Amino acid sequence: MSKQYVILFIVFMFLLVPDAAGSAMDSPYLLNISINSTEDLSFANHNESPIEGNWIKLNGGTPVTLPALNLIFNSVNSSNYTLNGKAINITTSVDNYSDYLIEYPYSSHSIYTNVSDSDEVNLSFFGSSHFADLSIDIYLVNSTIDEVWDIFNDVIDGNTTLIRNLLNDSEERLNYSLNGTGDSSSISFGSQQAGDYIILVLLNSSHTNPNEYSILSATAVQILKYESVVTAPASAKTNNIVPVQIELTGANQNYTYGAILIHKDAYEATLRFEFNGTGKQTNLTIDGADLIEMGELTGINLSSLNTTKLQEIIETVIGPENGTVAFTDNTDSISASFSLTTNDLNTGDYYLLVGAYESGERLVAFDQSIINIYTPSDSSNGGGGGGGGGGTSGEAFENIICTETDRQFVGKDLNVKYNFILECNCVQHIEFTGLTSAGKVAAKVEMLNHTSTTVDKDAPNIVFKNLNVWIGNMGYFSKNNVKDPTITFIVDRSWVSDNDIILNTISFYYHNDYTNTWEKMPTQKIGEDSTSYQFKASLPIRGSLGPMAISGKNLVYVPTSVPTSTPMITPSENILEIISNATNITTWTEIWKTKVPGFQALTAIIALITLYIIRNRRD
Template sequence: MKKSFSSMILLVTLFLQVTLAIIPSIGVVSAVGNVTSSDNVTINDFTCNITHGTVPFESRLNGNVTGQVTRWKWEFYNPQIDHWSYSAGNGNFVTTSHEFGRVGAYGVFNVTLIVVGSNGSDSLKKIDYVVGNKNTTGLPTANFSASSTSGYAPLNVTFTDNSKNATTTLWYFGLTNTSKEKNPTYTFTSPGTYRVVLEVSNGRGWDATAQEITVQGQQKVLPEAGFDADTFNGLDVQFVDTSQNANGWNWDFGDGTNSTEQNPTHIYSQAGNYTVNLIVNNENGTSLANKTINVEEVSSSSDESDSGDSSNGDSVGTVTVSDSSDSSSSGSSGNSGSSSSGSSSSGSSGSSGGTGGSPEPQSNVATKELSQTSITYGNSVNFNFPQNATPVTNINFDSKKTVGKTTAIVEMLKNQSTLVSEPPSDEVYKFVNIWVGNSGFATSDNIENATVYFKIEKSWLQDKNIDKSSVTFKRYNDSKWNPLQTTLAGEDNEYLYFIAETPGLSSPFAITGKTASNAAMNETKYGTQSGSNSSLENNASNATNVKQTQSPTTSENEDKKSPGFESVFGIVSLLVVFLYKRK
């Protein structure tokens, strides 16, 4: 009996423990379920039946809200007298009536709706939503237009004020950013819907109007592959990337070799047909373009004719380019047919733009850099060379015709160009060739106001003792070197920067300068005596500084300039000492 009773007590105890353990769990599950089943409250919009009137007037406001609302509140603010009031209530019937101007307030009124639910809250504010005036005549009328009402971020929008009878203007771009300009431009950097408000006033009253600007997230821009090919010399083929929105390149030249350069030069070992593939990419995807290139090897001595040596004929390649697929590529010529070395492979006439080429033997080219842009009539053209492969940093001109996408090539040469018959006078810093488009385009018939921006190392000026005011950009034209108007534009710790004006491009050029000693002699010959002495002293000081930075042999050079001075000085000193002791 005692065992049965003890067993019963044990069973009851276990039952109570299990029950106490289960009950809290049931409660937690129930609570979580209630939370999950309750939707968040969201204000979709609110409306007002009267937004413009003569104060005082009464309006009815209705809120469009999604979710279970427990309480709500309408706020009304008049910035003209810094006065606010409110109306509050409970439940999903989010509506109220409000008398605007009942305390003498007039002008513009901001309206804000706030709702609270069991699982959060939401609010919506509209600036200058209601306008109330005391007068009925002579009032301003707010009106404006926007250059765009939707687009991808960042979205630039220009707003034009078309208001009448207004003396003051105030713009609201969303809730916080404002402008008092009459026709402002604003950049929306984040996605969303923005309520743009124009508030105007005069001595008689106020008015306001609004438009919504919808800004979407940044559009994913995919790359678009494309390229052109042109010949330089022999079987050298210059590939020019015409892709859009690309930041990575992978070339397959069709002969088992590859490159990841943007604008590579490739040397084919023999003539033939080659299918060239270019894959470009950016952070959003990839794109492929391919073309068939026909390289024909012929014998020619044209590159040697200018130098007077025609005994060795170089191999000159003729490249014909044709599309071999429907892959996306922009700026492709798609034309076939051969062209001579140094001319465009697109088959365009000599006065057009295009890729162009260089008649300079590539064995004389130290480095080169390419730049590409589109040329249209009446517009300023700028070719930028950011890789600093040559002294030329920019080329600008105004185009007299439209030629489309065009390539500019700047070559820094190892020696004097083979296209010139004699070197220029003065010290030469660098020989450069500039080729713009096809042969014959970059002349005074097609371009004007051409300028070349270039730089010179300060160390060269010091080493050669060059007077910086004598630096000149020279163009080889009409079988002679022609100095161009050259202006010093600025300097930094390493370079001097110059601007040269030229009537044409697509020529050999040279950067030259005169030694400072020559400049000093000119000053002595034509200047005043005091000015000449000062100039000579400055030049001597500069020359000394240069020598000290060159090498430890400076003292040896100075000894050669004044032989025997130290010996004479020593003998005189000994004689003085001897006479003194004799006394």
């Protein structure tokens, strides 16, 4: 299994602690290690803001939805000791042995694939204003597990040899200048081979003393070896079978295949990291169970794990009611099929994570999607609580193509943004400003085959997509709780050209169930690429929303009374604008593919790390 993510997660959680709630960390650096007063390593703080806090944001590739992780950081304020003849001084910018909540600003992380146009590693760096107008060096390192873990321990023990070697042997090093806010965008390492990498951002040596390393940020990068095609239903009944198939493109070795179905509410963990200034006293617990004790991984014997044992572990960790798994033995086939049982599973949305491993414990292909598990006799998808579960749908399940839910924290006067990534979902974002503190609030989008079964008339004009949108529970989406809500969506160029759609007539509609009419919302085009147009529309503030539609008017060709005349175009829109828009219409020749790396991240965090995360059952 992918042990590298176990180590990387632990190391980067320690090195890259973000904003700690309630702290007074005013220093630009979170951690400083001084060795004999001649060598210094400093790790930048991340508390300036959730976004401008020395973060690396990978661009391109395919985003993976990360598990919801609550991290608690507890550390010594300073530590002095002598080890192997070296005087080591460690200082942190946190109060001595106080708990701090750690929040990672991104809900997704990009992964790349070793094929053309999918293997280019691009990123942006959002730095603290403390580093404005300075120069940075950005390293791309092809690192092994042992190197990362040894570096972590050696630095704490006062040895910088390994980190020096790591930087000197990096695949590439780029130099960029930060702007007036400490940021740098459009950073590119170009195409890279399949493998596991680390990106490190360091302050350029022109701004530091000799033998000083100022590490501003780091992140893990994975480039998969193969594309894959995964076939699975968008929904399934309880006490039934979910057929899943994966096929690799261009593969020719022996592989082990796996699939995990895990409830969205179980896609989370609470971690506690304790550090007293020495590697030997480093502890990490997950849901109260030890993972690292006295600086050592506890109880994980990878050599003894087989597919049967791993399946037992994962099902025990997430609970039999929250998921199921299936693995194959090593096979020379480039495809595999699974039959995941939904017996005794809770209803709701599940992540389906499907991947392939090759000898050497490396993930070579991955796919993530959403499956809705439902009970046929119960058409309710709702949840309770003020900020909770995303509204009650009542939509006929056979009319639902796919369902996607995102949960975000809603606070008073806080700008909230929901992100959606599924290929079947044309909605990209939903945004609004919260007027009350509601905690975690769910936004759910249901993409439909036809007009919603909860209404009795179709939306006007030619419909591109029918959908349901639910935010919060019934009655939450009111003028007392939200303001300025918008929805961002894409429309396929192929649909526009195939149906002769007038581009500036594309609009977003919602169904007003009080008047039984479809009402058009203000809609504007905000972008485009080779396959689609991007639009943003206002959302109505009412209840928890409901049936929506995206539609547009087409060109009407009316022959004149003279047979030899050219047909006359007679829409109400300006003819010059129609012609101008029509010249930009192209045929959509490539379907977006969603290959998201949740399987490796999940198996690292759940299958291996959470070998000891057995949820506490409280009476």
